[in-house]
Amino acid sequence: MTxxxxxxxxxxxxxxxxxxxxxxxxAGCSNDSNQQTLTVFAAASLTETFTSLEADFEKDHPGVKVxxxxxxxxxxxxxxxxxxxxxxxxxxxxxxxxIVSDAGDLDGSPTPFATNTMVIVTPPDNPGQVTxxxxxxxxxxxxxxxxxxxxxxxxxxxxxxxxxxxxxxxEEDVKxxxxxxxxxxxxxxxxxxxxxxxxGTDVSTVDIGPDDNVVNSYVMGVVKGSAETELAKxxxxxxxxxxxQGVLTAAGFGAAP
Amino acid sequence: MTVxxxxxxxxxxxxxxxxxxxxxxxxxxxxxxxFARAPWGSLAADLSSAEAxxxxxxxxxxxxxxxxxxxxxxxxxxxxxxxxxxxxxxFVRALVTLPLVLPPVVGGVALLMAFGRNGLxxxxxxxxxxxxxxxxxxAVVMAQTFVALPFLVISVEGAFRASDERYDDAAAxxxxxxxxxxxxxxxxxxxxxxxxxxxxxxxRALGEFGATITFAGNFPGTTRTMPSAxxxxxxxxxxxxxxxxxxxxxxxxxxxxLLRERWLSGAAR
Numbered sequence: 001m002t003x004x005x006x007x008x009x010x011x012x013x014x015x016x017x018x019x020x021x022x023x024x025x026x027a028g029c030s031n032d033s034n035q036q037t038l039t040v041f042a043a044a045s046l047t048e049t050f051t052s053l054e055a056d057f058e059k060d061h062p063g064v065k066v067x068x069x070x071x072x073x074x075x076x077x078x079x080x081x082x083x084x085x086x087x088x089x090x091x092x093x094x095x096x097x098x099i100v101s102d103a104g105d106l107d108g109s110p111t112p113f114a115t116n117t118m119v120i121v122t123p124p125d126n127p128g129q130v131t132x133x134x135x136x137x138x139x140x141x142x143x144x145x146x147x148x149x150x151x152x153x154x155x156x157x158x159x160x161x162x163x164x165x166x167x168x169x170x171e172e173d174v175k176x177x178x179x180x181x182x183x184x185x186x187x188x189x190x191x192x193x194x195x196x197x198x199x200g201t202d203v204s205t206v207d208i209g210p211d212d213n214v215v216n217s218y219v220m221g222v223v224k225g226s227a228e229t230e231l232a233k234x235x236x237x238x239x240x241x242x243x244x245q246g247v248l249t250a251a252g253f254g255a256a257p
Numbered sequence: 258m259t260v261x262x263x264x265x266x267x268x269x270x271x272x273x274x275x276x277x278x279x280x281x282x283x284x285x286x287x288x289x290x291x292f293a294r295a296p297w298g299s300l301a302a303d304l305s306s307a308e309a310x311x312x313x314x315x316x317x318x319x320x321x322x323x324x325x326x327x328x329x330x331x332x333x334x335x336x337x338x339x340x341x342x343x344x345x346x347x348f349v350r351a352l353v354t355l356p357l358v359l360p361p362v363v364g365g366v367a368l369l370m371a372f373g374r375n376g377l378x379x380x381x382x383x384x385x386x387x388x389x390x391x392x393x394x395x396a397v398v399m400a401q402t403f404v405a406l407p408f409l410v411i412s413v414e415g416a417f418r419a420s421d422e423r424y425d426d427a428a429a430x431x432x433x434x435x436x437x438x439x440x441x442x443x444x445x446x447x448x449x450x451x452x453x454x455x456x457x458x459x460x461r462a463l464g465e466f467g468a469t470i471t472f473a474g475n476f477p478g479t480t481r482t483m484p485s486a487x488x489x490x491x492x493x494x495x496x497x498x499x500x501x502x503x504x505x506x507x508x509x510x511x512x513x514x515l516l517r518e519r520w521l522s523g524a525a526r
Contacts, residue, residue: 168391
């Protein structure tokens, strides 16, 4: 045996390669060579609009599969800086995409493509009788955690309005806030206007005045090292095109500044 | 890497050694990676921040409470399963095992359906006493109890079954009631199993995340336990998340060390 002469690095690397191979074979994720895949990481609040744009993009690009991963912007940014393979990242604030560009993982500068404001949602029968932002003072309400964009916006709004009551829970993303309200577990929640609109009759909304409200700017960019830079650029073109902007406006988003 | 194999049987075949080494590295590498990436310089600061301390203390308080509840409710259930026969016992055992295989987040949804403000029981509680459970520390303890109870029941039932039932019979023939037989004979004989079950149950409660964040929510000091704190701080401050993960790894290793006699020696039971 010549084992003693071998260093540890070879067996270790071999083991890792073997594991990687095993997992990719079993997970069946070996790429079909005829099919191109564009991977988009997008803020949870873009779920409805980007899913609809995905269908348009695939129709215009035969042989291309768009894969979108929705989540909180800060979690997605963290995943990209940890090496997750994505081609495009779209976040609900400047801060999250800043994490990506600060890490040197963004190709060029981010493109603003929409804005969003916040609104109060309540269960349809409004058990906490919330009719204004000030009513949150005496209500059981939930907001996003301040580490994600919708939570940072909610914290600013509560501070602007001088609400000192603490939320009952700090949820991990905006969809979780919406769920707690639609299930009637909370009297109210602060979510994006677009999420409230998507929830339809499951919730009632209470407007937040412009003095207290926060405008979040949505930005996206091509991830450095993407294998599909061209497709990524075309995706950004679609979102900023008249058709793309139409989909966003219909969902309640505002135009980019 | 020499494998101590007896001369007669020959060397371990490559077809077994290679997958075994792969399995081992797959389990070990991520743990090693956490230590490698740990922010040793700022570790003390990361762990003594108010947020980390809140999460640590809350986890400690809630897991001790849920383990106590599991002991008080689980030991009798284990006794019932081990020492009595009744109609539908197999069904009861299956029910007890269910949370063990159920995804915890499903457990959280189920708890919300039962004890939420609009839930089957929660609605009555709200109407009768004005009591709502979601978003409270009680809800955290309930979520932990739900996922951890099966661990206790299964290991204690095993311990009851393993201890010789003839001691129970002897106590009975000497005139002991069934209650004092349980208290003076059955329970002391099964005590090592009860302790092991409690430690395992506590470890499971400590790691509980899915049911907690779904049913109890997430607020510092009331419902944000260690796993929730790790999940959320990983998005904004990964170093703090790694530091907290380190604590849970060390605790888990300590649990294994505590149980090593029973589990690692291969003589479980």
